[in-house]
Amino acid sequence: MxxxxxxxxxxxxxxxxxxxxxxxxxxxxxxxxxxxxxxxxVLNEEERKIHPEICFFPINTAFIVEADFVKEVGPAFVMPMTKERTVYYRKMGTLSFKINDTLCTLNVYQNLDLAGRKEYKNYYFVPFKDGTTAISTYGAGKYLDCYFSKKAKKVKLDFNTSYHPYCAYSDRYSCPIVPKENTIPVSIAAGECYVQHD
Incomplete structure (x- = not known):
């Protein structure tokens, strides 16, 4: 036996x-x-000279977490952008999870321009800042895409798939600015990282 x-x-x-x-x-x-x-x-020839590659943190499964989702649908609002552009979002709820025993909470948003499209039915947007912001990741924060049912109670978050906005590489784009409340008190060394170029 x-x-x-x-x-x-x-x-x-x-x-x-x-x-x-x-x-x-x-x-x-x-x-x-x-x-x-x-x-x-996405990048033009001049931008590729400045950013010839994308930097990634090593893959770390410790940054795949299960979050508790609490649905809390808010009113439509204009998400602040890096350049003048009007894009409507709404808060869909909150995600709560632990990283190294530290409780973190992030708001989940829905882009209302995409909400009516079948392929985006279960798509939600989670912009965030953390302890790596402006140190080893872009100063304006990072994004995480999530796909789950509105009835979900638990949501898997894989920060290894988090990424920088186009604005991290080019000033030709207009990108959502991470809301203050989506700053978490831990360092998430996962997903895209950032190398400052002259």
Whole structure:
């Protein structure tokens, strides 16, 4: 019996390692695809000279967390942008989770221009600032895309997929400014990082 248990433990351990490797390989491939498309379609030639690549933190599954979602639909409002542009959002609720035993809360928003499109039915926007902001990530913060049902009580957040706005690389774009209340008291060294260029 003990021998069977040891074998089973070894199988589970191997399967967990395989799962993590599969996740890392998959995300690495997605990052490479994103970087190629971003550099070729979003940035122009001059901007590519300044930003020849995208910086990413090492993949860290500790930054995949399960958050409690509390639905709290607010009125439509104009999200502040880096350049004059009118885009309506509404707050959909809050996400609460722990990073290293520190409780964090982030508001979840819905872009009302996208809300009526079928492909964005379960899409929500989570902009945030954290302890890495203006140090190893863009000074204006980062974004996280979430997909979940409005009836959800638990939501998986994968900060390894968090990314910078286009404005981190080019002043030609107008991007949402992270609301003050979406600043969390921890450092999330995951997703895109930022290298300051002259």
């Amino acid at each position: 003990k021998r069977c248990l040891i074998v089973l433990c070894m199988v589970y351990a191997a399967s967990g390692a395989f799962s993590q490797n599969t996740y890392a390989d998959s995300l690495t491939a997605e990052r490479q695809k994103h970087e190629k498309e971003f550099l070729s379609t």
